Amino acid sequence: xxxxxxxxxxxxxxxxxxxxxxxxxxxxxxxxxxxxxxxxxxxxxxxxxxxxxxxxxxxxxxxxxxxxxxxxxxxxxxxxxxxxxxxxxxxxxxxxxxxxxxxxxxxxxxxxxxxxxxxxxxxxxxxxxxxxxxxxxxxxxxxxxxxxxxxxxxxxxxxxxxxxxxxxxxxxxxxxxxxxxxxxxxxxxxxxxxxxxxxxxxxxxxxxxxxxxxxxxxxxxxxxxxxxxxxxxxxxxxxxxxxxxxxxxxxxxxxxxxxxxxxxxxxxxxxxxxxxxxxxxxxxxxxxxxxxxxxxxxxxxxxxxxxxxxxxxxxxxxxxxxxxxxxxxxxxxxxxxxxxxxxxxxxxxxxxxxxxxxxxxxxxxxxxxxxxxxxxxxxxxxxxxxxxxxxxxxxxxxxxxxxxxxxxxxxxxxxxxxxxxxxxxxxxxxxxxxxxxxxxxxxxxxxxxxxxxxxxxxxxxxxxxxxxxxxxxxxxxxxxxxxxxx
Numbered sequence: 001x002x003x004x005x006x007x008x009x010x011x012x013x014x015x016x017x018x019x020x021x022x023x024x025x026x027x028x029x030x031x032x033x034x035x036x037x038x039x040x041x042x043x044x045x046x047x048x049x050x051x052x053x054x055x056x057x058x059x060x061x062x063x064x065x066x067x068x069x070x071x072x073x074x075x076x077x078x079x080x081x082x083x084x085x086x087x088x089x090x091x092x093x094x095x096x097x098x099x100x101x102x103x104x105x106x107x108x109x110x111x112x113x114x115x116x117x118x119x120x121x122x123x124x125x126x127x128x129x130x131x132x133x134x135x136x137x138x139x140x141x142x143x144x145x146x147x148x149x150x151x152x153x154x155x156x157x158x159x160x161x162x163x164x165x166x167x168x169x170x171x172x173x174x175x176x177x178x179x180x181x182x183x184x185x186x187x188x189x190x191x192x193x194x195x196x197x198x199x200x201x202x203x204x205x206x207x208x209x210x211x212x213x214x215x216x217x218x219x220x221x222x223x224x225x226x227x228x229x230x231x232x233x234x235x236x237x238x239x240x241x242x243x244x245x246x247x248x249x250x251x252x253x254x255x256x257x258x259x260x261x262x263x264x265x266x267x268x269x270x271x272x273x274x275x276x277x278x279x280x281x282x283x284x285x286x287x288x289x290x291x292x293x294x295x296x297x298x299x300x301x302x303x304x305x306x307x308x309x310x311x312x313x314x315x316x317x318x319x320x321x322x323x324x325x326x327x328x329x330x331x332x333x334x335x336x337x338x339x340x341x342x343x344x345x346x347x348x349x350x351x352x353x354x355x356x357x358x359x360x361x362x363x364x365x366x367x368x369x370x371x372x373x374x375x376x377x378x379x380x381x382x383x384x385x386x387x388x389x390x391x392x393x394x395x396x397x398x399x400x401x402x403x404x405x406x407x408x409x410x411x412x413x414x415x416x417x418x419x420x421x422x423x424x425x426x427x428x429x430x431x432x433x434x435x436x437x438x439x440x441x442x443x444x445x446x447x448x449x450x451x452x453x454x455x456x457x458x459x460x461x462x463x464x465x466x467x468x469x470x471x472x473x474x475x476x477x478x479x480x481x482x483x484x485x486x
Contacts, residue, residue: 012096015072016052019098022064027055027104038082038099039091045414046087046444049095050077055104059179059187059218062102066216067185069098075474076100078212080154081125083146085359086443088158088211088479097477102153105218108132116224117176117193122153122217129222138224141168145343153217159209161439163295163342166394167260168225170439171208177221178204182214183470193221206465211441212476214469230258230298230306233335234314237288237325241266241368244292244393247322248364251294254313258306261295262394269345269390276348283338284325292323292393293342295335345390346399354404354413358425362434364396371398374428378402382421397438400425426453442480451482459484 020028029035030052040047051074056062069076075097079089091097105121108129112118113136120129126140126147133140144150144162154160156178160171168174176193190204207215238244241264248262267289274280284291298306307328314326329335349355362370375387384405391398402421404413426436426446430453442450451459459482466473466481 011072012051012074015068015074018068019052019054019065022068023054023056023061027057027061029053029055035099038079038101041087041090042083043085046090048077048091048093048097050091050097050099051095053099053101055101057104059105059181062100062105062181062216062218063185063187065100066181066183069474070184070472073472073474074098075477076212076216077476078102078153078157078216080122080151080157081146081149083149084154084158084443085357085440086437086445088441088443088476089154090444092478100216102216102218103151109219111136111224113138113224115193116226117221118224119177119191119219119221120152121219122151122156124152126150126152126155133224134227136224137227139227140174140222141225142171142174145346152220152222156208156217156220157210157212158441159439161392161395161397163261163263163392165392165397165439166262167257172205174222175204175208175220176223178207178217179219180207180215180217183472183475187218188215191219191221193223209441211443211480213466213480214475216475226299228297228299230296230301230303231332231335232258232296232303232306232310233329233338234292234294234310235283235327235329235338235341236292236294236314236323237284237286238290238292238323239288241290241371241389241393243322244290245364245368247292247317248394250317250322251310251313254316255296255309258296258298258309259294259394260297261293261392263293263342263391264393264398265291265293265342265345265390266388267291268386268388269349270341272348272352273341273344276351277340277344280337280341280344283327283341286325288324293338295339349388349401349403352403353406354408354410354418356402356404356414356418356421356425358400358402358422358429358436359397359438359440360400360425360429360434360436361395361397361438362429362432364393366432366434367393367396367398370428370432370434371400374400374425374432377428378421378424381424382417385421396434423449444479447478447480447482450480454482 077091102123105123108120110119177191371389386403388401389398
Protein backbone atom coordinates (compact mmCIF):
# COMPACT_ATOMS: atom_id res chain seq x y z
CA UNK A 1 0.00 0.00 0.00
CA UNK A 2 1.37 3.41 -0.99
CA UNK A 3 1.59 6.38 1.35
CA UNK A 4 -1.21 8.10 -0.61
CA UNK A 5 -3.48 5.05 -0.25
CA UNK A 6 -2.75 4.99 3.46
CA UNK A 7 -3.69 8.66 3.80
CA UNK A 8 -6.92 8.13 1.87
CA UNK A 9 -7.81 5.12 3.99
CA UNK A 10 -7.11 7.00 7.19
CA UNK A 11 -9.21 9.94 6.03
CA UNK A 12 -12.10 7.66 5.12
CA UNK A 13 -11.98 6.00 8.52
CA UNK A 14 -11.95 9.36 10.27
CA UNK A 15 -14.87 10.55 8.16
CA UNK A 16 -16.85 7.41 9.00
CA UNK A 17 -16.18 7.92 12.71
CA UNK A 18 -17.39 11.53 12.55
CA UNK A 19 -20.46 10.55 10.53
CA UNK A 20 -21.31 7.88 13.10
CA UNK A 21 -20.92 10.40 15.93
CA UNK A 22 -23.11 12.92 14.08
CA UNK A 23 -25.97 10.58 13.16
CA UNK A 24 -25.89 7.95 15.90
CA UNK A 25 -26.46 4.20 15.51
CA UNK A 26 -29.85 4.64 13.81
CA UNK A 27 -28.44 7.14 11.34
CA UNK A 28 -25.17 5.55 10.25
CA UNK A 29 -24.05 2.06 9.33
CA UNK A 30 -21.06 0.62 7.53
CA UNK A 31 -22.07 -3.01 8.14
CA UNK A 32 -21.94 -4.92 4.87
CA UNK A 33 -25.23 -6.76 5.42
CA UNK A 34 -27.01 -3.45 6.13
CA UNK A 35 -25.61 -1.85 2.99
CA UNK A 36 -26.04 -4.75 0.60
CA UNK A 37 -29.77 -4.29 -0.29
CA UNK A 38 -29.20 -0.67 -1.26
CA UNK A 39 -26.10 -1.08 -3.43
CA UNK A 40 -27.96 -2.52 -6.42
CA UNK A 41 -30.83 -0.91 -8.31
CA UNK A 42 -34.14 -2.77 -8.18
CA UNK A 43 -33.80 -4.07 -11.76
CA UNK A 44 -30.39 -5.55 -10.92
CA UNK A 45 -28.54 -3.70 -13.68
CA UNK A 46 -26.28 -1.48 -11.62
CA UNK A 47 -24.27 -2.28 -8.51
CA UNK A 48 -21.67 -0.36 -6.56
CA UNK A 49 -19.93 0.12 -3.26
CA UNK A 50 -20.20 2.73 -0.51
CA UNK A 51 -18.37 3.85 2.62
CA UNK A 52 -21.62 3.63 4.54
CA UNK A 53 -25.33 4.32 4.60
CA UNK A 54 -26.43 7.62 6.17
CA UNK A 55 -30.02 7.93 7.36
CA UNK A 56 -30.44 11.35 8.95
CA UNK A 57 -33.59 12.16 10.91
CA UNK A 58 -33.92 15.88 10.10
CA UNK A 59 -33.00 18.58 7.62
CA UNK A 60 -30.48 19.87 10.15
CA UNK A 61 -28.74 16.50 10.24
CA UNK A 62 -28.66 16.39 6.44
CA UNK A 63 -27.09 19.83 6.42
CA UNK A 64 -24.43 18.84 8.96
CA UNK A 65 -23.68 15.63 7.07
CA UNK A 66 -23.29 17.43 3.73
CA UNK A 67 -20.87 19.90 5.35
CA UNK A 68 -18.89 16.94 6.67
CA UNK A 69 -18.81 15.36 3.21
CA UNK A 70 -17.60 18.63 1.69
CA UNK A 71 -14.83 18.82 4.29
CA UNK A 72 -13.57 15.30 3.45
CA UNK A 73 -14.42 15.47 -0.27
CA UNK A 74 -16.79 12.49 0.03
CA UNK A 75 -19.36 12.06 -2.78
CA UNK A 76 -23.04 11.65 -1.86
CA UNK A 77 -25.53 9.39 -3.66
CA UNK A 78 -29.08 10.27 -2.52
CA UNK A 79 -31.57 7.41 -2.56
CA UNK A 80 -35.34 7.42 -2.12
CA UNK A 81 -37.21 4.14 -2.43
CA UNK A 82 -34.51 2.63 -4.68
CA UNK A 83 -37.18 1.99 -7.31
CA UNK A 84 -35.70 4.14 -10.08
CA UNK A 85 -35.41 2.85 -13.63
CA UNK A 86 -32.16 4.52 -14.75
CA UNK A 87 -29.60 3.66 -12.07
CA UNK A 88 -29.71 7.17 -10.67
CA UNK A 89 -29.57 6.12 -7.02
CA UNK A 90 -26.77 3.53 -7.23
CA UNK A 91 -23.15 4.38 -6.32
CA UNK A 92 -20.23 3.50 -8.57
CA UNK A 93 -17.74 0.71 -7.93
CA UNK A 94 -15.04 2.90 -6.36
CA UNK A 95 -16.52 2.74 -2.86
CA UNK A 96 -15.63 6.38 -2.27
CA UNK A 97 -19.21 7.66 -1.83
CA UNK A 98 -21.85 7.39 0.84
CA UNK A 99 -25.46 6.44 0.29
CA UNK A 100 -27.86 9.01 1.71
CA UNK A 101 -31.33 7.72 2.57
CA UNK A 102 -34.06 10.03 3.81
CA UNK A 103 -36.44 7.19 4.67
CA UNK A 104 -36.28 8.12 8.38
CA UNK A 105 -37.56 11.58 7.48
CA UNK A 106 -41.12 10.42 6.95
CA UNK A 107 -43.30 13.01 8.70
CA UNK A 108 -46.23 14.81 7.13
CA UNK A 109 -45.55 18.12 8.83
CA UNK A 110 -48.86 19.79 7.96
CA UNK A 111 -52.00 18.99 5.98
CA UNK A 112 -54.33 21.92 5.36
CA UNK A 113 -57.56 20.59 3.85
CA UNK A 114 -59.00 24.08 3.44
CA UNK A 115 -56.00 25.36 1.49
CA UNK A 116 -55.58 22.08 -0.37
CA UNK A 117 -51.92 21.55 0.43
CA UNK A 118 -49.60 19.50 2.58
CA UNK A 119 -46.03 19.94 3.78
CA UNK A 120 -44.08 16.72 4.16
CA UNK A 121 -40.61 15.26 4.57
CA UNK A 122 -38.85 13.84 1.55
CA UNK A 123 -38.92 10.31 2.96
CA UNK A 124 -42.72 10.01 3.05
CA UNK A 125 -43.87 7.02 0.98
CA UNK A 126 -46.26 7.91 -1.84
CA UNK A 127 -48.90 5.39 -0.75
CA UNK A 128 -48.77 6.75 2.80
CA UNK A 129 -49.28 10.25 1.43
CA UNK A 130 -52.24 9.06 -0.65
CA UNK A 131 -53.85 7.57 2.45
CA UNK A 132 -53.33 10.74 4.49
CA UNK A 133 -54.93 12.82 1.74
CA UNK A 134 -57.87 10.42 1.50
CA UNK A 135 -58.41 10.59 5.26
CA UNK A 136 -58.82 14.35 4.83
CA UNK A 137 -61.30 13.95 1.97
CA UNK A 138 -58.70 14.93 -0.64
CA UNK A 139 -56.40 13.28 -3.14
CA UNK A 140 -52.85 13.66 -4.39
CA UNK A 141 -53.11 13.51 -8.21
CA UNK A 142 -50.03 11.45 -9.02
CA UNK A 143 -49.70 7.70 -8.81
CA UNK A 144 -47.57 4.93 -10.28
CA UNK A 145 -46.92 1.23 -9.90
CA UNK A 146 -44.19 1.66 -7.28
CA UNK A 147 -46.29 3.80 -4.93
CA UNK A 148 -45.60 1.43 -2.04
CA UNK A 149 -41.87 2.18 -2.07
CA UNK A 150 -41.38 5.46 -3.97
CA UNK A 151 -40.70 8.47 -1.75
CA UNK A 152 -41.78 12.07 -2.20
CA UNK A 153 -38.15 13.18 -2.44
CA UNK A 154 -37.37 10.61 -5.11
CA UNK A 155 -40.47 11.54 -7.10
CA UNK A 156 -39.47 15.20 -7.01
CA UNK A 157 -35.82 14.53 -7.86
CA UNK A 158 -36.81 12.52 -10.95
CA UNK A 159 -39.89 14.59 -11.86
CA UNK A 160 -41.94 11.39 -11.90
CA UNK A 161 -44.94 10.97 -14.17
CA UNK A 162 -47.40 8.10 -13.94
CA UNK A 163 -50.87 7.44 -15.31
CA UNK A 164 -52.54 10.79 -14.52
CA UNK A 165 -50.20 13.18 -16.32
CA UNK A 166 -52.75 13.72 -19.10
CA UNK A 167 -54.92 15.78 -16.75
CA UNK A 168 -52.71 16.77 -13.82
CA UNK A 169 -49.15 16.97 -15.14
CA UNK A 170 -45.92 15.48 -13.79
CA UNK A 171 -44.55 15.83 -10.27
CA UNK A 172 -43.27 19.27 -11.26
CA UNK A 173 -46.87 20.50 -11.41
CA UNK A 174 -47.67 19.16 -7.94
CA UNK A 175 -44.87 20.98 -6.07
CA UNK A 176 -45.89 24.31 -4.57
CA UNK A 177 -42.83 24.75 -2.38
CA UNK A 178 -39.49 23.08 -1.74
CA UNK A 179 -36.80 22.62 0.89
CA UNK A 180 -33.36 21.33 -0.07
CA UNK A 181 -29.83 21.09 1.25
CA UNK A 182 -27.23 22.40 -1.20
CA UNK A 183 -23.71 21.12 -1.78
CA UNK A 184 -22.15 23.40 0.84
CA UNK A 185 -24.67 22.33 3.49
CA UNK A 186 -26.78 25.48 3.30
CA UNK A 187 -30.56 25.03 3.39
CA UNK A 188 -32.70 26.41 0.57
CA UNK A 189 -36.09 27.09 2.18
CA UNK A 190 -38.89 27.87 -0.25
CA UNK A 191 -41.70 25.86 1.33
CA UNK A 192 -44.19 28.73 1.35
CA UNK A 193 -46.75 28.28 -1.41
CA UNK A 194 -47.13 31.53 -3.36
CA UNK A 195 -49.44 31.90 -6.34
CA UNK A 196 -47.34 34.78 -7.64
CA UNK A 197 -43.64 35.37 -6.99
CA UNK A 198 -41.45 37.33 -9.40
CA UNK A 199 -38.25 37.49 -7.37
CA UNK A 200 -36.06 36.14 -10.17
CA UNK A 201 -35.43 32.52 -11.12
CA UNK A 202 -37.85 29.83 -9.96
CA UNK A 203 -35.15 27.90 -8.13
CA UNK A 204 -37.43 25.13 -6.90
CA UNK A 205 -38.13 24.20 -10.50
CA UNK A 206 -34.39 24.02 -11.13
CA UNK A 207 -34.05 21.43 -8.36
CA UNK A 208 -37.08 19.39 -9.45
CA UNK A 209 -35.89 16.71 -11.88
CA UNK A 210 -32.21 17.32 -11.10
CA UNK A 211 -31.79 13.76 -9.71
CA UNK A 212 -29.87 14.90 -6.64
CA UNK A 213 -27.07 16.48 -8.67
CA UNK A 214 -27.80 20.07 -7.57
CA UNK A 215 -29.21 19.61 -4.06
CA UNK A 216 -30.85 17.11 -1.76
CA UNK A 217 -34.60 17.55 -1.44
CA UNK A 218 -35.59 17.30 2.24
CA UNK A 219 -39.16 18.60 2.21
CA UNK A 220 -41.93 19.81 -0.06
CA UNK A 221 -45.26 21.59 -0.12
CA UNK A 222 -47.60 19.65 -2.38
CA UNK A 223 -51.00 20.46 -3.82
CA UNK A 224 -54.05 18.37 -2.96
CA UNK A 225 -57.31 18.17 -4.89
CA UNK A 226 -60.88 17.34 -3.92
CA UNK A 227 -61.53 13.62 -3.68
CA UNK A 228 -63.34 12.26 -6.75
CA UNK A 229 -67.02 11.41 -6.44
CA UNK A 230 -67.42 9.63 -9.76
CA UNK A 231 -65.34 7.22 -11.80
CA UNK A 232 -65.83 5.62 -15.22
CA UNK A 233 -63.34 3.19 -16.73
CA UNK A 234 -63.50 1.57 -20.16
CA UNK A 235 -61.53 -1.05 -22.08
CA UNK A 236 -61.74 -0.55 -25.85
CA UNK A 237 -60.75 -2.75 -28.79
CA UNK A 238 -59.18 -0.95 -31.77
CA UNK A 239 -57.94 -1.81 -35.25
CA UNK A 240 -54.93 0.49 -35.24
CA UNK A 241 -52.86 2.93 -33.21
CA UNK A 242 -54.11 5.66 -35.58
CA UNK A 243 -57.66 4.93 -34.45
CA UNK A 244 -56.44 5.17 -30.86
CA UNK A 245 -55.29 8.75 -31.42
CA UNK A 246 -58.56 9.67 -33.10
CA UNK A 247 -60.49 8.15 -30.21
CA UNK A 248 -58.35 10.07 -27.72
CA UNK A 249 -59.31 13.35 -29.38
CA UNK A 250 -62.98 12.35 -29.53
CA UNK A 251 -63.16 11.36 -25.86
CA UNK A 252 -61.18 14.43 -24.80
CA UNK A 253 -63.71 16.72 -26.46
CA UNK A 254 -66.68 14.84 -25.05
CA UNK A 255 -65.44 14.32 -21.48
CA UNK A 256 -63.45 17.51 -20.96
CA UNK A 257 -61.44 17.74 -17.77
CA UNK A 258 -62.83 14.47 -16.42
CA UNK A 259 -60.55 12.52 -18.79
CA UNK A 260 -57.65 11.47 -16.62
CA UNK A 261 -55.95 8.56 -18.36
CA UNK A 262 -55.67 7.16 -21.88
CA UNK A 263 -53.38 4.14 -22.10
CA UNK A 264 -52.73 2.01 -25.19
CA UNK A 265 -52.00 -1.72 -25.08
CA UNK A 266 -51.14 -3.79 -28.19
CA UNK A 267 -52.38 -7.36 -28.51
CA UNK A 268 -48.89 -8.77 -27.82
CA UNK A 269 -48.81 -7.08 -24.41
CA UNK A 270 -52.28 -8.29 -23.47
CA UNK A 271 -51.38 -11.85 -24.50
CA UNK A 272 -48.22 -11.66 -22.38
CA UNK A 273 -50.16 -10.50 -19.33
CA UNK A 274 -52.82 -13.17 -19.69
CA UNK A 275 -50.09 -15.81 -19.85
CA UNK A 276 -48.32 -14.26 -16.87
CA UNK A 277 -51.47 -13.97 -14.72
CA UNK A 278 -53.42 -17.24 -15.03
CA UNK A 279 -56.45 -15.81 -13.22
CA UNK A 280 -56.70 -12.78 -15.52
CA UNK A 281 -59.25 -12.55 -18.31
CA UNK A 282 -59.45 -10.40 -21.41
CA UNK A 283 -62.16 -7.73 -21.00
CA UNK A 284 -63.39 -8.33 -24.56
CA UNK A 285 -64.47 -11.56 -26.28
CA UNK A 286 -62.72 -10.95 -29.59
CA UNK A 287 -59.06 -10.26 -30.35
CA UNK A 288 -58.02 -6.76 -31.35
CA UNK A 289 -54.77 -5.36 -32.69
CA UNK A 290 -54.79 -2.55 -30.12
CA UNK A 291 -56.61 -1.70 -26.91
CA UNK A 292 -57.23 1.54 -25.06
CA UNK A 293 -57.77 1.88 -21.31
CA UNK A 294 -59.73 5.04 -20.59
CA UNK A 295 -60.19 6.50 -17.12
CA UNK A 296 -62.53 9.39 -16.28
CA UNK A 297 -62.87 10.94 -12.83
CA UNK A 298 -65.25 13.64 -11.67
CA UNK A 299 -65.53 15.67 -8.49
CA UNK A 300 -69.24 16.24 -9.13
CA UNK A 301 -72.10 13.93 -10.02
CA UNK A 302 -72.02 10.17 -9.58
CA UNK A 303 -70.67 7.03 -11.27
CA UNK A 304 -73.81 6.41 -13.29
CA UNK A 305 -73.86 9.90 -14.78
CA UNK A 306 -70.17 9.76 -15.73
CA UNK A 307 -70.46 6.25 -17.18
CA UNK A 308 -73.39 7.34 -19.33
CA UNK A 309 -71.37 10.26 -20.62
CA UNK A 310 -68.43 8.00 -21.47
CA UNK A 311 -70.78 5.44 -23.03
CA UNK A 312 -72.26 8.12 -25.27
CA UNK A 313 -68.83 9.22 -26.45
CA UNK A 314 -67.80 5.64 -27.22
CA UNK A 315 -71.08 4.95 -29.04
CA UNK A 316 -70.53 7.98 -31.29
CA UNK A 317 -66.97 6.83 -31.97
CA UNK A 318 -68.20 3.31 -32.83
CA UNK A 319 -70.67 4.72 -35.34
CA UNK A 320 -67.77 6.47 -37.06
CA UNK A 321 -65.72 3.27 -37.12
CA UNK A 322 -63.09 4.39 -34.60
CA UNK A 323 -63.49 1.34 -32.36
CA UNK A 324 -64.43 -2.30 -32.75
CA UNK A 325 -65.74 -3.10 -29.28
CA UNK A 326 -65.78 -1.67 -25.76
CA UNK A 327 -66.83 -2.44 -22.21
CA UNK A 328 -67.33 0.01 -19.36
CA UNK A 329 -66.47 -1.28 -15.90
CA UNK A 330 -69.65 -1.87 -13.92
CA UNK A 331 -67.98 -1.44 -10.53
CA UNK A 332 -64.72 -0.49 -8.81
CA UNK A 333 -63.40 -4.05 -8.80
CA UNK A 334 -63.79 -4.44 -12.54
CA UNK A 335 -62.13 -1.07 -13.11
CA UNK A 336 -59.22 -2.16 -10.92
CA UNK A 337 -59.00 -5.42 -12.90
CA UNK A 338 -58.60 -3.40 -16.10
CA UNK A 339 -55.74 -1.46 -14.51
CA UNK A 340 -54.12 -4.66 -13.26
CA UNK A 341 -53.83 -5.78 -16.88
CA UNK A 342 -52.13 -2.50 -17.80
CA UNK A 343 -49.86 -2.37 -14.74
CA UNK A 344 -48.68 -5.97 -15.25
CA UNK A 345 -47.25 -5.45 -18.72
CA UNK A 346 -43.66 -4.78 -17.69
CA UNK A 347 -43.48 -7.84 -15.44
CA UNK A 348 -45.11 -10.01 -18.11
CA UNK A 349 -42.72 -8.81 -20.80
CA UNK A 350 -39.70 -9.42 -18.53
CA UNK A 351 -40.85 -13.00 -18.04
CA UNK A 352 -40.51 -13.56 -21.80
CA UNK A 353 -36.75 -12.95 -21.73
CA UNK A 354 -34.22 -10.16 -22.31
CA UNK A 355 -35.42 -6.81 -23.61
CA UNK A 356 -34.31 -3.21 -23.87
CA UNK A 357 -36.85 -0.85 -22.31
CA UNK A 358 -37.09 2.71 -23.56
CA UNK A 359 -39.11 5.41 -21.80
CA UNK A 360 -39.53 7.90 -24.63
CA UNK A 361 -41.81 10.70 -25.75
CA UNK A 362 -42.66 12.45 -28.97
CA UNK A 363 -45.45 14.98 -29.61
CA UNK A 364 -48.85 13.34 -29.10
CA UNK A 365 -49.85 14.06 -32.68
CA UNK A 366 -46.78 12.22 -33.99
CA UNK A 367 -46.75 9.20 -31.68
CA UNK A 368 -48.79 6.78 -33.83
CA UNK A 369 -46.68 7.54 -36.91
CA UNK A 370 -43.51 7.16 -34.83
CA UNK A 371 -44.60 3.71 -33.62
CA UNK A 372 -45.55 2.64 -37.15
CA UNK A 373 -42.21 3.83 -38.57
CA UNK A 374 -39.79 2.96 -35.76
CA UNK A 375 -41.05 -0.55 -34.98
CA UNK A 376 -40.36 -2.11 -38.40
CA UNK A 377 -37.16 -0.10 -38.80
CA UNK A 378 -35.65 -1.55 -35.62
CA UNK A 379 -36.94 -5.06 -36.32
CA UNK A 380 -35.42 -4.97 -39.82
CA UNK A 381 -32.05 -3.69 -38.60
CA UNK A 382 -31.90 -6.26 -35.78
CA UNK A 383 -33.46 -9.48 -37.14
CA UNK A 384 -35.35 -11.58 -34.64
CA UNK A 385 -36.22 -8.69 -32.32
CA UNK A 386 -39.78 -7.60 -31.58
CA UNK A 387 -40.80 -3.99 -30.99
CA UNK A 388 -43.60 -3.42 -28.48
CA UNK A 389 -45.03 0.00 -27.61
CA UNK A 390 -47.51 0.64 -24.82
CA UNK A 391 -48.45 3.25 -22.27
CA UNK A 392 -49.48 6.86 -21.95
CA UNK A 393 -50.62 7.90 -25.42
CA UNK A 394 -52.55 10.77 -23.86
CA UNK A 395 -49.36 12.62 -22.95
CA UNK A 396 -47.14 11.43 -25.79
CA UNK A 397 -45.12 8.98 -23.69
CA UNK A 398 -44.92 5.29 -24.52
CA UNK A 399 -42.70 2.53 -23.24
CA UNK A 400 -40.95 1.31 -26.37
CA UNK A 401 -39.56 -2.14 -25.59
CA UNK A 402 -37.43 -4.19 -27.94
CA UNK A 403 -37.63 -7.89 -27.12
CA UNK A 404 -34.50 -9.94 -27.80
CA UNK A 405 -34.41 -12.70 -30.43
CA UNK A 406 -35.30 -16.19 -29.23
CA UNK A 407 -32.36 -17.88 -27.57
CA UNK A 408 -30.66 -14.66 -26.51
CA UNK A 409 -28.64 -15.04 -23.33
CA UNK A 410 -29.85 -12.75 -20.52
CA UNK A 411 -27.16 -10.27 -19.56
CA UNK A 412 -25.01 -10.91 -22.61
CA UNK A 413 -27.57 -9.69 -25.12
CA UNK A 414 -28.34 -6.46 -23.23
CA UNK A 415 -24.64 -5.61 -22.98
CA UNK A 416 -23.99 -6.49 -26.61
CA UNK A 417 -26.59 -6.01 -29.31
CA UNK A 418 -29.01 -4.50 -26.79
CA UNK A 419 -26.90 -1.36 -26.48
CA UNK A 420 -26.82 -1.00 -30.26
CA UNK A 421 -30.61 -1.36 -30.29
CA UNK A 422 -31.03 1.39 -27.70
CA UNK A 423 -28.72 3.75 -29.56
CA UNK A 424 -30.80 3.21 -32.69
CA UNK A 425 -34.06 3.82 -30.84
CA UNK A 426 -32.72 7.04 -29.34
CA UNK A 427 -31.51 8.19 -32.76
CA UNK A 428 -35.03 7.69 -34.12
CA UNK A 429 -36.66 9.46 -31.17
CA UNK A 430 -34.35 12.44 -31.61
CA UNK A 431 -35.09 12.59 -35.34
CA UNK A 432 -38.80 12.76 -34.51
CA UNK A 433 -38.25 15.71 -32.16
CA UNK A 434 -38.78 13.66 -29.00
CA UNK A 435 -37.08 12.94 -25.69
CA UNK A 436 -34.99 9.90 -24.75
CA UNK A 437 -36.40 10.12 -21.22
CA UNK A 438 -40.05 10.96 -20.66
CA UNK A 439 -40.51 10.12 -16.98
CA UNK A 440 -37.83 7.76 -15.63
CA UNK A 441 -34.90 10.18 -15.62
CA UNK A 442 -31.39 9.98 -17.08
CA UNK A 443 -29.45 8.52 -14.15
CA UNK A 444 -26.33 6.68 -15.22
CA UNK A 445 -28.10 4.58 -17.82
CA UNK A 446 -28.72 7.37 -20.33
CA UNK A 447 -26.10 9.94 -19.42
CA UNK A 448 -23.87 8.93 -22.33
CA UNK A 449 -26.75 9.05 -24.80
CA UNK A 450 -27.79 12.47 -23.51
CA UNK A 451 -24.24 13.66 -24.10
CA UNK A 452 -24.31 12.22 -27.62
CA UNK A 453 -27.73 13.46 -28.67
CA UNK A 454 -28.50 16.43 -26.44
CA UNK A 455 -28.55 20.01 -27.69
CA UNK A 456 -25.03 21.43 -27.14
CA UNK A 457 -26.37 24.71 -25.81
CA UNK A 458 -28.65 22.98 -23.30
CA UNK A 459 -25.83 20.68 -22.19
CA UNK A 460 -23.50 23.64 -21.69
CA UNK A 461 -26.11 25.34 -19.48
CA UNK A 462 -26.57 22.16 -17.45
CA UNK A 463 -22.83 21.84 -16.88
CA UNK A 464 -22.55 25.50 -15.91
CA UNK A 465 -25.36 25.18 -13.35
CA UNK A 466 -23.82 21.99 -11.96
CA UNK A 467 -20.42 23.69 -11.59
CA UNK A 468 -21.96 26.73 -9.92
CA UNK A 469 -24.02 24.80 -7.36
CA UNK A 470 -21.69 21.84 -6.81
CA UNK A 471 -18.13 22.97 -7.56
CA UNK A 472 -16.60 19.93 -5.83
CA UNK A 473 -18.76 17.59 -7.88
CA UNK A 474 -19.92 15.64 -4.81
CA UNK A 475 -23.67 15.43 -5.41
CA UNK A 476 -24.59 12.22 -7.23
CA UNK A 477 -21.54 12.21 -9.51
CA UNK A 478 -21.81 10.50 -12.88
CA UNK A 479 -25.58 10.95 -13.08
CA UNK A 480 -27.74 13.14 -15.35
CA UNK A 481 -25.10 15.71 -16.39
CA UNK A 482 -22.83 14.43 -19.18
CA UNK A 483 -19.16 15.19 -18.98
CA UNK A 484 -17.87 17.72 -21.52
CA UNK A 485 -15.98 16.19 -24.44
CA UNK A 486 -12.41 17.48 -24.54
